[in-house]
Amino acid sequence: MKLGEDCSLSFQMWAEKYRPKTLVEMVDQKEIVERLRSFVGSRNVPHCIFAGPPGTGKTTAALCLARDLYGAAYREYIMELNASDERGINVVRETVKTFARVRSIGEIPFKVMVLDEADNMTSDAQQALRRTMERYTETCRFILIANYSGKIIEPIQSRCAPFRFTYLPREEQDRHLRLIAEKEKLNLLDDGLDAIFEVCGGDLRKAINTLQAAASLNKPIDAKAVYSIAGKAHPADVRKMIETAMGGNFSEARKQLRVMIQKYGVAGSDIIRQIHTEIFRSAVPEPWKIKLADIAGEIDYRLVEGADEEVQLSALLARLVEAGYELKETI
Amino acid sequence: MYAAWTIKHKPKSLKDIVGNKEAIRKFVDWVKSWGRDSPKRKAAFLYGPPGIGKTITVEAVANDFHMELVEKNASDYRTEDAIKHFAGLASQYGSLFGGKRIILLDELDGLTGTADRGGVKATIEVVKMAHCPVVLIANNAYNPRFSTLRKYCILIEFKKPPAGAVMKHLKRICLLEGIQAEENALKFIAQRSEGDVRSAVNDLQALAQGKKRLTYEDVSWLGYRDRQETIFTVLKMIIYSKTCEGAKKAVRMADVDLDMLFQWIYENVPAHLTDPHDLANAMYALSMADVYRGRIRRTRDWSFMRYIIDFMTAGVAMARVNTKPSGWIPFKFPQRIRMLSRSKTERAMQLSIGYKIKRRSHVSAIRASKEILPYLRIIFKNNAEMAAGLAKWLDLDLRMVEYLAGSNKKSKDIIELLS
Numbered sequence: 092m093k094l095g096e097d098c099s100l101s102f103q104m105w106a107e108k109y110r111p112k113t114l115v116e117m118v119d120q121k122e123i124v125e126r127l128r129s130f131v132g133s134r135n136v137p138h139c140i141f142a143g144p145p146g147t148g149k150t151t152a153a154l155c156l157a158r159d160l161y162g163a164a165y166r167e168y169i170m171e172l173n174a175s176d177e178r179g180i181n182v183v184r185e186t187v188k189t190f191a192r193v194r195s196i197g198e199i200p201f202k203v204m205v206l207d208e209a210d211n212m213t214s215d216a217q218q219a220l221r222r223t224m225e226r227y228t229e230t231c232r233f234i235l236i237a238n239y240s241g242k243i244i245e246p247i248q249s250r251c252a253p254f255r256f257t258y259l260p261r262e263e264q265d266r267h268l269r270l271i272a273e274k275e276k277l278n279l280l281d282d283g284l285d286a287i288f289e290v291c292g293g294d295l296r297k298a299i300n301t302l303q304a305a306a307s308l309n310k311p312i313d314a315k316a317v318y319s320i321a322g323k324a325h326p327a328d329v330r331k332m333i334e335t336a337m338g339g340n341f342s343e344a345r346k347q348l349r350v351m352i353q354k355y356g357v358a359g360s361d362i363i364r365q366i367h368t369e370i371f372r373s374a375v376p377e378p379w380k381i382k383l384a385d386i387a388g389e390i391d392y393r394l395v396e397g398a399d400e401e402v403q404l405s406a407l408l409a410r411l412v413e414a415g416y417e418l419k420e421t422i
Numbered sequence: 423m424y425a426a427w428t429i430k431h432k433p434k435s436l437k438d439i440v441g442n443k444e445a446i447r448k449f450v451d452w453v454k455s456w457g458r459d460s461p462k463r464k465a466a467f468l469y470g471p472p473g474i475g476k477t478i479t480v481e482a483v484a485n486d487f488h489m490e491l492v493e494k495n496a497s498d499y500r501t502e503d504a505i506k507h508f509a510g511l512a513s514q515y516g517s518l519f520g521g522k523r524i525i526l527l528d529e530l531d532g533l534t535g536t537a538d539r540g541g542v543k544a545t546i547e548v549v550k551m552a553h554c555p556v557v558l559i560a561n562n563a564y565n566p567r568f569s570t571l572r573k574y575c576i577l578i579e580f581k582k583p584p585a586g587a588v589m590k591h592l593k594r595i596c597l598l599e600g601i602q603a604e605e606n607a608l609k610f611i612a613q614r615s616e617g618d619v620r621s622a623v624n625d626l627q628a629l630a631q632g633k634k635r636l637t638y639e640d641v642s643w644l645g646y647r648d649r650q651e652t653i654f655t656v657l658k659m660i661i662y663s664k665t666c667e668g669a670k671k672a673v674r675m676a677d678v679d680l681d682m683l684f685q686w687i688y689e690n691v692p693a694h695l696t697d698p699h700d701l702a703n704a705m706y707a708l709s710m711a712d713v714y715r716g717r718i719r720r721t722r723d724w725s726f727m728r729y730i731i732d733f734m735t736a737g738v739a740m741a742r743v744n745t746k747p748s749g750w751i752p753f754k755f756p757q758r759i760r761m762l763s764r765s766k767t768e769r770a771m772q773l774s775i776g777y778k779i780k781r782r783s784h785v786s787a788i789r790a791s792k793e794i795l796p797y798l799r800i801i802f803k804n805n806a807e808m809a810a811g812l813a814k815w816l817d818l819d820l821r822m823v824e825y826l827a828g829s830n831k832k833s834k835d836i837i838e839l840l841s
Contacts, residue, residue, distance in 0.1 A: 102811025104794070107783045145793075150784045175786035208786050300797040307805035324796035341701060342692050349758060353765050355796070390709070397719070399712045401758065402688060406709035409702040416698040 106299040109271050111148075114155045118295065119263040120148055123254050127152060131159045134199055138224060138233045140209075140248065142240035143256025146294030149236045152256075153205045156234075160199060168195055168202045174216075175208040183212075183219040191223055191231035202231050209235040210242035217244045224250060258293025267295065268302055277302075278311040286317035300324075329365040336408045337373070337415030344408050345401075352400055359400035363391045366407065375414045376421055386410050427627040428620050431595045436482045439475050440591045440619065441583025446479055448578050453483055453524070456555050463576045465549040465556040469563035470580030473620035476559050479580075480526050493526040523554045530560035530568070542567055549574045582617025585609065591619055592626050596636070603636040610641050653678060654753050657686055661694045666736035673731055680727075684711065684734050685756040693751050697744035707737025771825050778816045795826075802826035802836065810839035 111117050114131070117124050130136045136156070141149040157165045170190045172182065187204060195202045206212075212220070224233050224247065235251065237243055259267075265284050272279035283305070291298040304320045305312045328347070336344035351357040370383045390403045433439045436446060449468065455461040468476045484491035527545060549556050549571070560568070563577055589612040596603045611629070615622035630636045656676040663669035676683050688708055695701045711733035718726045775798070776791030785794065802809040802823070813823050813836060820837065827833035 102808050103815050104779075104783060104812065106794075154784070171784065173780070173786040175788045176780070207784065208789070211786075297793070300794060303808075304797040304800040307801040307808050309805065320797075320800055323800050339698070345692070346757075349761060353761055354768075355792075358792075393709070393713055393716070396713075396716055398709075398716045402712045403709050405688075406702075406705040409698075409705035413698040413702040 104300070105271055105275070105303045106296050109267070109274075109299065110151055111155055112158060114152070114159050117148060117152060117155060118267050119259050120152065120256055123152065123256065126254070127156050128159070131156065134160075136160070136201070136203065136232045138228075138251040139235070139254060140240055140243060140251040141234060141236045141254045141256060142238070143254075144238060144258055144294065146291070146296035146298070147256040147258060148295070149256050150205070150207055152254075153203075153234045153236065157203050157205075160203075161197075168197070168199070169205060170202070171205045171207060173207045174210075174212045183216045183223060187220065188223055188227075191227035194230045201229065203234060204231055205234045205236065207236045208238075210237035210239050214244060217247060221246050221250070259295055260293070261288055264288060264291075264293060264295060264298055268298060271299065271302060272312075275306065277306050280311055280313045282314040283312040283317050286314035286321075290317060290321040329362055330369060332408070333366060333369050333373070333411060336411040337375075337418070339412055339415055341409060341412045344412070345405050348404055348408065349401060352404075359394045359404060360391065362400075362404060363387055363394065363407070366411075367391075375418050379414045379417060383407075383410060383414060426624075427595060427599075427631075428623045431598060431623065433475075433478055433482055434485055436479070436486050438594075439479060439482060440587040441617075442475060442479070442580050445470075445578050445580050448576075449479060450483060452576055452578075453487065453555055456522075460553065463574060464552045465558055465575040467558045467560070467563050467568075467572065467575035467577050468580060469560050469577070471582060471617070472561060473615075473618035474580050474582055475619060476580050477526075477528055480524070480557050480559070484524050487522070489522045489524045491524050491526060493528065495528050495532070525552065525554060525556045526559070527556065528559045530558055531562065531565070542571055546571055546574065583619065584617070585612040585615075588612040588615055588617065588619055588622050592622060595623065595626060596630070599630070601630050601633060601636055603630065604638050607636050607638045607641045610638065653683075653686060656683070657690055657753050660687060660735045660738060661691065661742070663735075663739040666732075666740065669735040669739035670731060673735055680730065682756075684708070684730075685759055686753070687734055687738060689756040689758065690753050691738060693754070695738075695742055695745050696748070697746075700741050700743055700745045703743075704738045704741035707733045707741055710737065771822070775816075775818065775822050775826070778818055778822070782816055799826050799828070803828055803832060806832065806835040806839055809836045813840060 114124050114128050141152060143149055154169075157169045161168045170186075172186065177186075187206075190202065190204060193202075194200065206220075209217075220233075221244070233251070235243060235247070240248065240253065240255075265288070268284060268287065269279065271277075279302070287298050287301055291301060301317060301320055301324070302312070304324065305316045308316055308320075310316060329351075332344050332347040332351075335347060348362070351362065352359065367384065367387045370380055370387065373380070375383070386407055390407050393403050394400060436450070439446065445468070449466060452461065452463075452466050468479070470476060481491060483489070525548075527548070530545070545558070549558075558571070558575060563572065563579075589608050592608045592612060593603070596608070608626075611622055611625050615625065625641075629641055633640075653676060656672045659672035659675070660669045663672070673680070673683065678686070691704050691708065692701060695704050711730045714726050714729040714733065718724055718730075772791040772795055773787060775795055776787035776789075779785065779790035779794050779798075780787045783790065783794070798809075798812065801812065803826075809823075809827065812818075818826075823836055824830075824833040827836055
């Protein structure tokens, strides 16, 4: 049985519901939008890389571009593939090729392939992709979306027009959130907006998800509501873990780390970034700060290489225990 | 001074030998076939695993048939010269005293390498010239080195006697030594020997000599003697070793694979290295071991394995500088693995919800399960109406709704709205 077949209720995720449909609706990223609109005007699109942090409109820009280019039936001309879910070389060989080589019928002689989270593709798959891009340029244009363009191999980068997306400025994010609040008839308070920006820092998807979760509480959305949502959504309390470690309880700190990684799926790189920030705020002796930063950097690099997150971060936690001990000794 | 029981109680006669009845009959028939003329095959090649009575059978035959046994080990006739001298003996029809002679070339497996070049060839010469039975013994007759030699021989295979037969032999020895042995004690020794009668007799002597009674208790510890050490002993050796070599050696004794051993060490280091400096250094060594594991993965070059072992054993042991010994601390099963297996179903559920989200929102399933699912969870806990709407929009199934709502009551509210 399908759930809710006869049910009239319908709620979408607001991040989808309020996703801009055309380039002019895009939130901020003005220069990028200008260039993309000029592609639409000339009915031609080069291969592109959209790089930038999450929630800044990369996927939206690709979808808007397609819609502006092909009109309402744009779905027939684009294919969206997510490299995180299908990042192997076989996907490139089979799916991408099959799509890329078939000429489209219509006014515009090429189709658009959107490869989302392309920085998660293996380098083998990227090599295969590079040849496919070259061979089928006539019939297919690629838009590669990535958080870090550095993870895209050089030969692909050199074939693509680069677009760098940046975090949304505060006023743009606020404007968009206010718009949603108005349409959904929410009581969004100013300090609530402050808090959302503090928590989400220009990641619009995260901001909208936070707003929707806060709205589900059926109370005015103030700072308190927002912080409680943020705390529940990401119970990864890195600061608490650092305190536990510096207090000398390694085993407990490691347990907290394990829960973060295994239960809440927090990425090791996020944890280490927060630890790095905390190091310089902490009270450890000055020489220890740079020593810890050195270790954090080394461990960060190992994580990029694909080492075991828990084992590596535990090594860092053990150093924090050591630093905490030194701190007590000096007082 | 005690004599070795393997010699003291060596069967003198064929009737005392346990097992291999078939092989012995075949061998005796062949020896008997030596009359005035030599049989077609002048040598018998007895082969089989060690300690099951090959040599003893030949000796017992010589004894029972009153033959002179001329015995040489491979180590005695390595050179061609030595063998030629030996061949002289073999070529004579009988001994000085008119009796028959039987020639035994034992431990043929020992003829190895270039140093023994010619040894096998010379052995063939001995067999060719022989005018009396020549017996060859090796563990493996099918070694390619013996391929020519085999053509001149009748092959007789000796097999491991069953535990019951070994036990019978042990019982006989106990009787002769005046030891009262419990049945299951002897059974234990016999089974453990896996058909190697010689090692069973050695074990019996080690355990029972000088005793009037042999109980099961007396022998049961034998099981631990050379079996792979238990994980606790291994961990103790690694974490408390004073030398690198000692810590590294422990890996060979572990009966778990290297990854699992790593998890055991990783779990237990903090409780046993309590000094903060020691702990930090030990954890750093473990992280290095992990780095090499990654390097193997990337390069597919397994020779890096040795560095994993270095860091996870010696690296940990050498980190131990300031920690003072503090009595007995138990070793714990890796909690990480316990938690991983517990959360496996949960992660699968999260990912399946992630795929539902992906269908609607241009995000990978993995990212959705990590970044969007937490917000859904809050909504499903707080707002049945919005949850129901989203459940419909995302096409979630009953189990997914229950998972996100977290409690029966809340999921019931949501499901009611949906029906």
